Ligand SMILES: Nc1ncnc2c1ncn2[C@@H]1O[C@H](COP(=O)(O)OP(=O)(O)OP(=O)(O)O)[C@@H](O)[C@H]1O
């Protein structure tokens with residue numbers, strides 16, 4: 104069980120993104136999280152992933168405080184473009200984290216291929232991420248997370264860059280994996296219909312700083328169908344209710360204890376920074392890789408350092424948080440003969456890729 108109590112996160116520039124958020128997620132739940140742009144959804148996921156430390160409040164996973172990146176966690180980041188190693192093939196990107204599962208090389212490759220097929224990319228394995236479209240790269244990130252079979256999966260706008268048909272297929276894929284894999288999934292989405300379609304429950308966050316504005320159980324049949332489920336009167340009612348709440352409507356009677364009602368609109372200038380700017384973020388992410396040694400990148404140190412790094416961008420937070428995993432993965436990758444591919448990415452000195460690998464290496468395990 105994931106238990107969040109009084110979570111507050113203020114960035115180093117003084118901006119409070121989350122203020123006193125309470126949330127409990129039972130094991131095995133698929134929780135949809137919705138809320139206005141810039142309200143703090145990604146910040147919340149980064150706190151849960153142990154990538155940034157709370158300013159106040161507590162997060163526990165199965166009773167243990169989250170003080171670094173939890174084991175058995177995977178994250179599909181909103182900015183998927185910086186979470187793949189550019190010098191590894193798509194298949195190797197997906198297979199890389201499976202080392203942590205103790206799987207042999209052949210087994211890893213077979214699992215990676217299977218995951219790629221499940222996201223509709225059966226022929227992409229030999230390509231490099233930069234040879235794929237944005238939507239395809241996003242699907243590779245999803246494949247990597249699903250192949251890892253984590254017990255806790257955090258997905259931040261995982262289907263934002265794919266076409267409508269593929270999006271529906273991926274929603275059903277996540278539902279299928281959730282049913283069979285018994286994993287807990289937190290899925291952030293801007294798509295209200297999607298939040299209801301995939302969710303066991305929908306949590307609506309209010310405008311920044313984030314708190315839980317409403318908490319809605321989705322009482323739809325567990326088996327969902329894109330046509331039938333979306334045509335059910337209960338689905339139509341729920342999507343209208345969630346839509347109203349996201350736009351700042353009052354809480355429904357009987358909703359779980361939530362924060363205050365939505366506040367006034369934030370200025371656009373306060374929207375999430377720098378997201379979507381892959382190369383810029385990679386460049387930022389590269390910085391801590393140069394100065395960090397694996398030894399100082401253990402989990403508690405990451406969180407202690409996190410607030411000081413906030414003003415330098417989230418990519419850097421994530422990168423710094425995952426140095427240790429990257430160091431291990433990097434060494435292992437070289438074992439597997441990736442040296443040749445690495446040379447392809449050398450012009451950037453490989454540091455950006457290393458940083459992406461930190462992200463991928465443990466939280467987004469590739
Ligand atoms: N590193 C940072 N330093 C300072 N402020 C930040 C940082 N990262 C995010 N913020 C601010 O915190 C608030 C929440 O950002 P966050 O990215 O969590 O929002 P979000 O709900 O995920 O938005 P979106 O739906 O657009 O992805 C925003 O006002 C954003 O400007």
Ligand SMILES: [Mg+2]
Pocket residue numbers: 144145146181259375
């Ligand atoms: Mg976000």
